[in-house]
Amino acid sequence: MSILNSAVSGRGFNTLVFCLYMLSIPVNASSAEYKVSMQGWEFDPASLMIKTGDTVIWINNDDTRHKLSFEDSSLGGPTRENAHKFNIGENFSFRFTKVGEFKYTCITHEGQDMSGIVIVKD
């Protein structure tokens, strides 16, 4: 049996496939998910630092409704005119594809200063 044969057959081949798979992991794992809880009329965490391509999931853990609105309309997310309305227990996810600092508020509870920020880096 030649060296080449042993490398591409049986266990050698499995090891080769495994190594290629491990090399591909950083590319596949480049996007992450973050959760922000709405509880006690606050966002928790109120400040998040993420990377482009990451997703943030807001979860309404209050027994009241909330309304999410981003300040920057160029983000493509919900805005004051088109806020995302959360019923009790409802989730909303948004994937950030732009670098920047994006402030958001619950427009129902602005008087209670219910606000947060997502900082997106490359």
Ligand SMILES: [Cu+2]
């Ligand atoms: Cu609210």
